[in-house]
Amino acid sequence: MRLRPVSARPAVRRRVGALALAPLLLVGSACAPTEDADDTATDSETGASDAEVTEPAACAEDAVRKPGTLTIATDSPAYEPWFTDNDPTTGEGFESAVAYEVAKRLGFDADAVTWVTVPFNTSYKPGPKEFDFDINQISVTPERAERVDFSSGYYSAAQAVIALKDNPAAEATSLEDLKGLRLGAQTGTTSLTAIRDQIQPDAEISVFEDTNAAKQAMMNDQVDAIVADLPSAFYITAAEIPQASITGQFQPDSEDQETFGLLFEKGSELVGCVDAALAEMDTDGTLAQLEQEWLSDTVGVPELQ
Template structure:
């Protein structure tokens, strides 16, 4: 448990931000995000919450491994569940003050009122989504990966160009689907599925030759869920840089600066790195696809 240092790391990060803002012009950093808050503004009693005294977090169902374990966000297991509880703790919430709600992936980034304080669900930060919602600073950077059956013709592909002649699918509304269209540019339109389970079944049924998912999800699918499957490789979307996953907020939510302070504290004290190593370390050996 990390409750003994709930207030201090966030307060320290926010105080440092405040000090930087008051520094002489020549000492100021080149860029300021504008999304900071004072430590006093992040007292639990003053936080703008959907439910008073309770942090409400959204995610989809099924909640897939390695992001969540046993489709149960409340157990604190899996990378995103663990990150969510670490952020809650930094903000000053105990485990029993955290509530989870189900939010379908495609609904999360639609404009309008939200019934959660933030959503955590491998949601990539991009300008189009930022027209309707706000995002926290990134808590994880992910590549895309290609899953194929080991004995299929697609398994012989050695590059993204080789994949273009095959039938490829991904979950609707995801960066994976956009990456198929923009990066792989297949000869035939990609197949679009409501969720990753449907995509997996489609590959087993021969409807698609390959499916695309973020790297940790793809690794788990291949290692634990689809027998005789393999990861052909990984590739980057968005100009060669890994995509950033961010917590999603209703646009204009004043909780965002406090959460950014919590994320910064977890980065500085090594907690995010430790959680990544614990839950996502297996993905580093997957080869890059040219």
């Protein structure tokens, strides 16, 4: 589906995907309480500028924080298949590749891009930002859009349930089958909200500081299953924890599919410039090409109703 004009505030809706296999990441630790209630935003709720832009590079020249430099944020660790080898500077991995392609269309060569580390759960807090935009599988939601601005969507994803193959959770065929099990997800994510609002488990939900901690808890039998976006689930089960499998996938309980957007400080003049770049990338097939390169189809993953 092609992006409409920038002023229409579109969200690119693409098929969800998995990965091209790559090196695995190490496991972290710690837990934290969840914070925001996530409901997918409509196009009019992304909070970005409605001004139409036809030349992204000319627009961006005076819209960045530091002249001649584009500062991009993401979390650490930076997970596969979104980034490769926990290094966002390589241009490898879907989000790293998207970020550098956006940068190029904004008029910034790779050596003019600077990366900073911003934890996922603090990226959408209100107030000044130390970056021009953040790319980190951040779902566009009305609540977040009250605090920050978002670009048009660059990817849409389903949620996936991951369990060890010998755990009863691996045999679930519906969301109802999961209600009596111990479930967990990363704090501040739509995966956590999906557990709370759609699965509504009987037991208290386990909340983890990052996906590595959630994976470790599953390996330690502290939870029966964890929930993550589908591409991450494919990488986890194929490259990191082969003794785990994807029980199934499900869509967020809303009118629109969950959409990832680039995140900006509220009122950023760069939003329209980036939207114009994303519109070009959708129209000329670049987004589809990057998705094909770094993410694969999800044929064979059952739908959990």
